Amino acid sequence: MYTSLQSAIDDATASGKRLSQVALEAEARDQGRPIEEIRDALRRALKVMRRATDQGLVGDLYSASGLVGGDAAKLAASTAGPLAGSVFTDVLARALAVQEVNAAMGVIVAAPTAGGAGVLPSVLTGIAHAKGIDDERVVDALATAGLIGAVVAERASLSGAEGGCQAETGAAAGMAAGAAVDMLGGTPSAAGHAVALAQQGTLGLVCDPLGGLVELPCVFRNATGAAIALAAIEMALAGITFAIPADEVIDVMGEIGRDMDVRYRETAGGGLAQTPTGRRLARERLVQIKRAGN
Amino acid sequence: MVSLLDIIGPVMVGPSSSHTAGACRIGLLARGLVGGTPERARIELHGSFARTGEGHGTDKAIAGGLMGFRPDDDRIRDALDIAEREGLAYTFEKTTIADDAHPNTVRITLERGDRTHEMIGESLGAGRIHITEVDGFPVEVHGNHHTIVLVAEDVKGSVARIAQLLADGGINIATLRLTRKERGGDAFMVIEVDDLPGETVRDAIRALAWVRWTHRLDKVSG
Secondary structure, three states: OOOOHHHEEEEEEEHHHHHHHHHHHHHHHHHHHHHHHHHHHHHHHHHHHHHHHHHHOOOOOOOOOOOOEEEHHHHOOOOOOOOOOOOHHHHHHHHHHHHHHOOOOOEEEEOOOOOOOOEEEEEEHHHHHHHHOOOHHHHHHHHHHHHHHHHHHHHHHOHHHHHHHHOOOHHHHHHHHHHHHHOOOOHHHHHHHHHHHHHHHOOOOOOOHHHHOOOHHHHHHHHHHHHHHHHHHHHHHOOOOOOOOOOOOHHHHHHHHHHHOOEEEEEOOOOHHHHHHHHHHHHHHHHHHHHOOO | OOHHHHHHOOOOEEHHHHOOOOOOOOHHHHHHHHHHOOEEEEEEEEEEHHHHHHHHHHHHHHHHHHHHOOOOOOHHHHHHHHHHOOHHHHHHHHEEEOOOOOOEEEEEEEEOOOOEEEEEEEEOOOOOOEEEOOOOOOEEOOOOOOEEEEOOOOOOOOHHHHHHHHOOOOOOOEEEOOOOOOOOOEEEEEEEEOOOOOOOHHHHHHOOOOOEEEEOOOOOOO
C-alpha cells in the first residue's frame, strides 16, 4: 500500500484514474488477491455500516453506564433546524447513531478504529443518500478511505493511546473527506486537499474519555469530526487548496501525538475526563455498571 | 505492510478494539489450549483491563471468546448469561501481573476434563493481540496464523522430525520458535503455519513418544 498520499495522487493523475481505483490496484498487488475479492470485503463492511446506522437512529440503545444513547434519534427528529441544510443534520445524526451502537456493544466496522467508527459511514452514506449515489460507488469510496487511513497508519498513528483523538476522529475526518471528494467526482488532487483541510482542523485534539470508556465525548467527537469532514469537502470541491500537502499535515499530526502528554492519550488522566463533572460522572457510572453486573 | 482491509475493519462488537475485540481474540486463542469450551475459567485482569474492563465489556468479550464467539458475534453482549447456561464457570479478578506488563494484559487459567492450562495475553490496540506466555513458557503468538504449540522432552532432532511431519502433510511453516527452561528440561515449540494441519498430521505428532502434549491454536485474525 502507498505510504505517501502524494504518490497515490500522482499515479492516479498520470493514468487518468480515480484514487479509489489506484487504491484497489495497490491492495490487489500487495495481497495477491483479485480486486473483486477486496470489493466483496468492502461490500460486507458497508452492509454492517448501514445496519449500525439504522439501529442507532431508532434511539433505543444505551451504553451500560447510561452516559450515552438516544441522541441520534433526538437529532434526526428535531424540528429546530436544520440551520445548515438537511444533509448536514442527517450526517451528524448518522455519526451519533453508529457511535451509540458501538457504546451499546452493537456490531460496527472499526474504520479506522471503534472509537472513530461513526465518521466515515455517516459522511459517505449521508452524502450518497442525498445525491442518489449507488452502493458500488460508496464501496469505491471505502477503498479510497482505506488508502488514506493506511498512509496515516504508516506515517503517524491511528490510535488514541498513541496520538490522541486527532489520530482517531481526526484521521477518520481526513479519510471521509478525501473519499467523499473522490466519490463526488473531484480530482485526485482535490481529494488530497480535502484530507489536508480536514486534518488541519483536528490537529492537537486530545483523547480524554470519561472513566476511560469509549462513550463521552467519543460519541459527540464523531459528530463534530463528521462536521469538519463536510467543511473540508465543501472547500475542496470549490477548488480551494491547502498550502501544506496532506502528507506533511499527517506527519505533523504524528509529531504532535508523540509530544502529547500521556494524560491526553486515552488514559482519562486529563481533559474532559478530569473536569469536576467528568470525574463525578465517571465515578457514579462505574458504580452503576458494577451493580448491573452483579 | 498495512492492508486497506485492516483500516476498513474489523467488523466487531463495540465499544473498543483493544478492550473488546482484542480481549475476545485472546479468549478464542486460550480456548484452543483445552480444545473447546472450558468448564472453569479463572480470568485475572491487569492494568487498564482491570480499571475499565467492565465498562468496555472486556469480561463479556473474553467469556465469549472462550465459548468460540468471534469479535463480530453479537452474542458477546450476553456472553456472561450464556456462559452460565453453557456450564462455563468463570471468575474475574483484578491483579497486577507485573509492574512493567502491558496495560491491557490478562492471565487466563482454564480447566476442561483433565486438562488445565494457563495463558498470558496482551491486547495491543486495533484488535491486535500478543500471547506472551503459555503454561509458564515464554511464547510469541499473534493469532494471525494457525499455531501449533507443543511441549516435548529435550531430545536431539525433535525440530527436524516435527518439520518433516508438517512437510509430509503439505503444511508450510511461517515461523518456528523453540524454548526450554533448562538444559535437558522440557522443550516448548511454537510453530506458526500457513495452512490448517489436518487430523492425520496432528495424530502423527501426538504419536511421537517424546511429545508430552500438543495443541492447535486456530488463527483468530487476518
